[in-house]
Amino acid sequence: MRSRPAQPARWFSLAEIQAARKEIEPAKGSLEKAAQVAPRSAEPWRRLAGVLEGNGEDEAATNARGRALSLSPGDLQLRRQIALTRGSPPLAWADRDGLALASDPAVKLPKGASAVRLLDQGAVEIYPDGGAVERTHTIARVLDKRGVAKFGEAQIPADAQILHLRTIKPDGRTLEPETIPGKEAATLPGLAVGDVVEIDYLRGIGPRGPDMPGLVIGGFFFRDDETPMLESTYEVRAPANLSLEVDAHGLPAEPFQKLATQQSFRKTLRDVPPQPPEPHQPGESEIMPWLQVGYGAGQPNLVRSIADWALLRARPGRRRGRSSASSPMRCADGRPEPTSRRPRRTSSPRVAETASSY
Structure with missing residues (x-):
């Protein structure tokens, strides 16, 4: 040593x-x-x-x-360990009973659909240290074989911690998938027509770096392109002293409700029909209703950050050469590729997050 x-x-x-x-x-x-x-x-x-x-x-x-x-602050495992020690699991206030919702006889299912999302929920809690925890909770009933194919494989982010991932049978029995090393998607076991799928997980979110202070949460979409939703809800809670903003697209957004020590935001849409894709349509972030919450550095800070990055890239002693961005794309025989054949940039929630005003 x-x-x-x-x-x-x-x-x-x-x-x-x-x-x-x-x-x-x-x-x-x-x-x-x-x-x-x-x-x-x-x-x-x-x-x-x-x-x-x-x-x-x-x-x-x-x-x-x-x-x-x-x-x-974005370490979910640490935050959960501390919260469990204190008897208050993260986002316990966002709990929804999947078993009760799956067996609710009052739920009216839409006709002609392959599946229906009984609940499409997003919840975020932002903490005084600048970190946040995001919860994604989906409860869907499959109504035919196409629905089984759509919801039979669950794509869980690699950094997520699962709360519930299960098939709920009509008699109340639950089946949980086995973990298969190296497999990205989880297969819901025994899924059949009439069953309910519940997917519920947490993700930790850290603040941005010192050059761009603040926090931006990924966009939440209130509509699906195939599956109708009976309820789509998004809720955020945060300390009262943060200057949070809501960036809404395609729907009105209410301001944060502030109390003495906490502020909260909630948006719920009910009986949301699907919006099937059309040929040559713009990206979903341009036609779907969605919103994003964040705070901190704005566009001028982003411009300064990019300028600083450009100066570092051009500092003396750095190897110079033609970058791939400035060089024309070429065909297999070395000729420049026609512009009309080059891939077009498409918009996405991640792009919207990068270009956010926060």
């Missing part, structure tokens, strides 16, 4: 050995030194929390996780 002390990984390895030998105090010291070497890294504090928790020091472990979370 004396020859190369400025490597946190070496302190991590030493702390693991010390903890395995029940040398708790030396292990704490090693991780504290790692935190000094890497003061902007959350990993030393995360590891220290594990050592403290293993030693029965629960309160100290929670405090260490709090230090780690302050350095990495």
Whole structure:
């Protein structure tokens, strides 16, 4: 350790050995030194929390996780661990009972549809440290074989933590899929006509960097191109001191409701018909109703950030050459490709997020 002390990984390895030998105090010291070497890294504090928790020091472990979370506000695992310790799981206020909704006899199903979304819910909680947790909750009933094909495979983001992923049978039984390593999509087991699919997961969202302070949440769409929705709801809660804005497209948006310590936003549409795609239509972000919430740096900050990036790219000593963006696209024989054959840029929620005014 004396020859190369400025490597946190070496302190991590030493702390693991010390903890395995029940040398708790030396292990704490090693991780504290790692935190000094890497003061902007959350990993030393995360590891220290594990050592403290293993030693029965629960309160100290929670405090260490709090230090780690302050350095990495988008870390969902840390936030959930702290919240569960305090008895308040993230976004518990957004809970909807999937079993009750699946068995509700009052639900009227639209005729002619292959499936219907009983609930299409998005919920976000923004925290004082600048991080946020997003919840996506879908409950859909399949009405024919096309619906089974559409909802039989669930695409879950790689960074998501699943709350519910299951098939709900008409008699109330639930079937959960098995985890298959290397497979991106999850197959809902035993899905048949008349069953209900429930997909419910959380994602952590971190604030933007110091050059573009603030936070932008991905856009939420209130309509599907194939499946009717009985309810589409989006809700955001945040500290009252944040200057949050709503960027709405294709629908009116109410302002945030502010209380003493909290502000909230909620938008609900009911009985939303699908909007089938048409040939040569614009991107869905131009024709579908959707909105986006965020705060922080605006367009002037974005321009300055891009200018700074361009200056860094053009700094002296950097290898110069023709970039792929300025060079014409070429055919297989080396001739420039006609402009009419080049792929056109399309709009998407991610593009809308990048170009946001926040």
